[in-house]
Amino acid sequence: MDKIKPRTMSGFQELMPQNQVYFNEMAQKLRESFSLYGFTPLDTPLMEASEILLAKGGGETEKQVYRLTKGDTDLCLRYELTASLAKYVALHHGKLVFPFRRYEIGKSYRGERPQRGRFREFYQADIDIIGDGKLDIINEAEIPSVIYKCMTSLGLCRFCIHVNNRKVLSGFFAILEISNATEVMRAVDKIEKIGEQKLAEHLVTDLGLTTDKAAELISFVKHQGDPFEVLGKYRGRNEMFDTGADELGIVARYMSSFGVPDTHFKIDLSIARGLDYYTGTVYETFLLDYPEVGSIGGGGRYDELAEYYTDKKLPGVGISIGLSRLFYILQEQQLLNPDVLSAPADVLIIPMTEDLSHPIILATQMREAGLRVQLYSEDKKFKSKVAYADKLGVPYVAFLGEDEIKSGQVTVKDMQSGEQTQASASLVIAGIAEKIKTRRMLPPILEAE
Amino acid sequence: MDKIKPRTMSGFQELMPQNQVYFNEMAQKLRESFSLYGFTPLDTPLMEASEILLAKGGGETEKQVYRLTKGDTDLCLRYELTASLAKYVALHHGKLVFPFRRYEIGKSYRGERPQRGRFREFYQADIDIIGDGKLDIINEAEIPSVIYKCMTSLGLCRFCIHVNNRKVLSGFFAILEISNATEVMRAVDKIEKIGEQKLAEHLVTDLGLTTDKAAELISFVKHQGDPFEVLGKYRGRNEMFDTGADELGIVARYMSSFGVPDTHFKIDLSIARGLDYYTGTVYETFLLDYPEVGSIGGGGRYDELAEYYTDKKLPGVGISIGLSRLFYILQEQQLLNPDVLSAPADVLIIPMTEDLSHPIILATQMREAGLRVQLYSEDKKFKSKVAYADKLGVPYVAFLGEDEIKSGQVTVKDMQSGEQTQASASLVIAGIAEKIKTRRMLPPILEAE
Numbered sequence: 001m002d003k004i005k006p007r008t009m010s011g012f013q014e015l016m017p018q019n020q021v022y023f024n025e026m027a028q029k030l031r032e033s034f035s036l037y038g039f040t041p042l043d044t045p046l047m048e049a050s051e052i053l054l055a056k057g058g059g060e061t062e063k064q065v066y067r068l069t070k071g072d073t074d075l076c077l078r079y080e081l082t083a084s085l086a087k088y089v090a091l092h093h094g095k096l097v098f099p100f101r102r103y104e105i106g107k108s109y110r111g112e113r114p115q116r117g118r119f120r121e122f123y124q125a126d127i128d129i130i131g132d133g134k135l136d137i138i139n140e141a142e143i144p145s146v147i148y149k150c151m152t153s154l155g156l157c158r159f160c161i162h163v164n165n166r167k168v169l170s171g172f173f174a175i176l177e178i179s180n181a182t183e184v185m186r187a188v189d190k191i192e193k194i195g196e197q198k199l200a201e202h203l204v205t206d207l208g209l210t211t212d213k214a215a216e217l218i219s220f221v222k223h224q225g226d227p228f229e230v231l232g233k234y235r236g237r238n239e240m241f242d243t244g245a246d247e248l249g250i251v252a253r254y255m256s257s258f259g260v261p262d263t264h265f266k267i268d269l270s271i272a273r274g275l276d277y278y279t280g281t282v283y284e285t286f287l288l289d290y291p292e293v294g295s296i297g298g299g300g301r302y303d304e305l306a307e308y309y310t311d312k313k314l315p316g317v318g319i320s321i322g323l324s325r326l327f328y329i330l331q332e333q334q335l336l337n338p339d340v341l342s343a344p345a346d347v348l349i350i351p352m353t354e355d356l357s358h359p360i361i362l363a364t365q366m367r368e369a370g371l372r373v374q375l376y377s378e379d380k381k382f383k384s385k386v387a388y389a390d391k392l393g394v395p396y397v398a399f400l401g402e403d404e405i406k407s408g409q410v411t412v413k414d415m416q417s418g419e420q421t422q423a424s425a426s427l428v429i430a431g432i433a434e435k436i437k438t439r440r441m442l443p444p445i446l447e448a449e
Numbered sequence: 450m451d452k453i454k455p456r457t458m459s460g461f462q463e464l465m466p467q468n469q470v471y472f473n474e475m476a477q478k479l480r481e482s483f484s485l486y487g488f489t490p491l492d493t494p495l496m497e498a499s500e501i502l503l504a505k506g507g508g509e510t511e512k513q514v515y516r517l518t519k520g521d522t523d524l525c526l527r528y529e530l531t532a533s534l535a536k537y538v539a540l541h542h543g544k545l546v547f548p549f550r551r552y553e554i555g556k557s558y559r560g561e562r563p564q565r566g567r568f569r570e571f572y573q574a575d576i577d578i579i580g581d582g583k584l585d586i587i588n589e590a591e592i593p594s595v596i597y598k599c600m601t602s603l604g605l606c607r608f609c610i611h612v613n614n615r616k617v618l619s620g621f622f623a624i625l626e627i628s629n630a631t632e633v634m635r636a637v638d639k640i641e642k643i644g645e646q647k648l649a650e651h652l653v654t655d656l657g658l659t660t661d662k663a664a665e666l667i668s669f670v671k672h673q674g675d676p677f678e679v680l681g682k683y684r685g686r687n688e689m690f691d692t693g694a695d696e697l698g699i700v701a702r703y704m705s706s707f708g709v710p711d712t713h714f715k716i717d718l719s720i721a722r723g724l725d726y727y728t729g730t731v732y733e734t735f736l737l738d739y740p741e742v743g744s745i746g747g748g749g750r751y752d753e754l755a756e757y758y759t760d761k762k763l764p765g766v767g768i769s770i771g772l773s774r775l776f777y778i779l780q781e782q783q784l785l786n787p788d789v790l791s792a793p794a795d796v797l798i799i800p801m802t803e804d805l806s807h808p809i810i811l812a813t814q815m816r817e818a819g820l821r822v823q824l825y826s827e828d829k830k831f832k833s834k835v836a837y838a839d840k841l842g843v844p845y846v847a848f849l850g851e852d853e854i855k856s857g858q859v860t861v862k863d864m865q866s867g868e869q870t871q872a873s874a875s876l877v878i879a880g881i882a883e884k885i886k887t888r889r890m891l892p893p894i895l896e897a898e
Contacts, residue, residue: 309453373487391546
């Protein structure tokens, strides 16, 4: 038979077993963190009718969408999680309780050119709090603490959450009498990428600002020192600006009650986020040692979640963590915690007798005690059996021969230390369980402070 | 703005928040069960190049596949998990350690006519053990114990795992000198659906068996009493039959060491499984009270996992649990455990003061202790705030007013009993944590024995 060459398509992250364990562990830590803040899990379809997903219409993204026809139906694979949430809330509005807090960790699809850390199939981890008509500012102050909890539970410590408010920027543009505010907002969003010099040129040459205004704008957004000082300077000249400054004040004030230390949080007036969608507090999260990577989690406050599907006013606040990308960066930087148990089993039982009843009973006993066990039953040389555990990183090997069975003992080898001991099954199980327990609680990432 | 009517496509299971919690809990129990048996998690792409997914070719399934073109690439959404596994093992063969045990719980897609409990987007939970060249029979004896563990950890008790061996059937067909064995195997697979009478007619009229042979075949596969008695009767007449009978003997003998009680397991000579793919032990799992539902989890031994992609001989054994369908049945039969905490939070904090620092600090404290907490900060009447907890099923509400803050106390209402108590934050936290703990360990399904 002619063989078809096995391959995985470019841009599709297919992990080897050990890396998959780390990835799953990261997703699990995010789930646990989101749950502590009362977010409920959703799992919406990966495909929607095209009219739903493309309601927003236009733009680069639409070109990247995976679209197909099945029967009479025009379908798209989702390219982000927000449209699915908007549809869900609009559709099930009467059955939901508001404010509605949901998280979703799921795959999305974009047919962009694959690059290092950019995937065509990728996981995003989103949280959103949706209000019915109104949503209190306190929710905007709570979100950074969710980010902080997520990052620290992963094991990251060198990161900083940058917070700004779109009303401050919009108000400031009004004070400067900038008419093309949308374009200028998008330009400011690129400041980290292109630098102050290039931004100034762009503002003057392409967007028609005077040199003075461009300079004043850049000096405002890149202000060093206390941000509330520069905010104070412009107060009283524009209502929206003042509201934004007030909101930033509230967010900053409650942040530490919410458990975010000063060291991990910064008011940064240059944070704009490109999308027109945002109307209040905006967030970006940066890894201190990998600024070139850009934001690994961002979001903000918006006023209209589902305007394409319903007349209902549904304001919200949310963030999105690019999980596939984050994982890619962390493993590339070799920050995966080597002490995490990434082996598929805690114990490999190697039977030394023809009849397998005793080893099988031992496996059953160990599993009942919560240990993850493989029984090695293949017909191989003793050495290959032990090598199997070694290659997989299984931390303990249990041998069960005639002698052990007669004396009711089990011989156990600690694969890391090489130490070999003999004891009763229940003692062996208790001993392994104790040692495994600590390793199971380790964070997936190990980053030095 | 014109609105687009929000809708979810027919055949796509989109769950309400509380049901999603049950679904996730079921998936989690399966993950935990698979892990105890040393299966490593994989998460393969949902899309593959069409040449890969359709390598097996032909049949009904190919018509149901969601296929699309993006740029120059011809793509398919997977319609099961096995082809992805086969490609994975063929592609990464050199980096994997064999026997390779993996589980995958993921979505697949089939454009079939949606029916009750049949979805176009659905979850399957698969486990497979793949050998490199060879795979010991013990693995076939272990699989039913994984099924048993899965079902009981979900909370099911009224189910039975039916086991047979394809070699027994093939050998038996040879003994009866049946030449069209493939067609007869597929016919036998339908016995539960169509009944003995119709099967006999079908065998005689359509498949050309004599009335006697059809009767002998049916009397064999539907044999009541000890299956090894009827197996013994035909022994010595066909080598494959004898091998199959031996294998069934081994599987049955080790089953109870693996922890499967006699009550939940049955040698059933009528189990055939339609696919040509299987070559040894085969399994089906039935819910005793819902036989009309058919098998909720089946699989078996095969000899060629990846023959379309590699010359390497990769025998294996596996099962697939139709998770979306199983969930649909169980919730329809109202078997979801009502005591499971399906609310998004354990505690709702209702602040009674203007300044929110104290309630926020309390929320942070509770979260640090592992409680899932929502802080209610919306500007609503007191009654609506408590009603919010009630509608979501949040079990505890904590009130924090001036008096409580002054005296360092928290008032807590148990929403189920209506009882209201006052104590220090740490006592309140410990009390709730204790009560929540037991509810967190409940199985998602509650079925009376």
